[in-house]
Amino acid sequence: MGNGMETRWRSLVKAIVWNVIGLGVMTLVGLAATGSAALGGTMALANTALGFVMYLTYERVWAGIRWGRHV
Template identity: 70%
Template sequence: METPRRTLIKAVLWNAIGLLSMALVGLALTGSAAMGGTMALANTVVGFVCYLFYERLWARIGWGRRQ
């Protein structure tokens, strides 16, 4: 089972990657760094919260694990 700290570190790193990629996509689509950054930040906050809950839920499920 993963510790909550490991889940948090994984979520932070994953969302940093997502923030950068979404900012670049937003910039490419809108031509505005401010709009791209706003879109990326909103996406990152929502994704971060969802990811934490998702990972903690799966940490409680024993299906598919080997002991």
Template identity: 70%
Template sequence: METRKRSIVKAVIWNVLGLVSMTLVGLAATGSVKAGGVMALINTGIGFTVYLMYERVWAQISWGRRHV
């Protein structure tokens, strides 16, 4: 089972990558760094929450794990 700290660190790193890529997509779509940044921040907040819950649910599921 994963620790909560590990799940949070993974989620933060994943969302930093997402924040950067969404900012670039938002910039390309709107031509505005501010609008792109706002879109990216909203997406990151939602994505962080959903990803963290997703990881914690899967941490409770034993299907597909091998115990050595």
């Protein structure tokens, strides 16, 4: 099963991919909610930037927690 450790590089790539997906979804939600592509896009970019930092931090915190791992 491996040691369950996750590298920083893997955490970074996962965060980037997740946020690209989120950016697309939030752009559509923002457009639908406001009727404006510019405003919807701005909202999506702000959400993606904050979400990226929070997700990456969250992943790194969990990478250091041993609970629930099979080693």
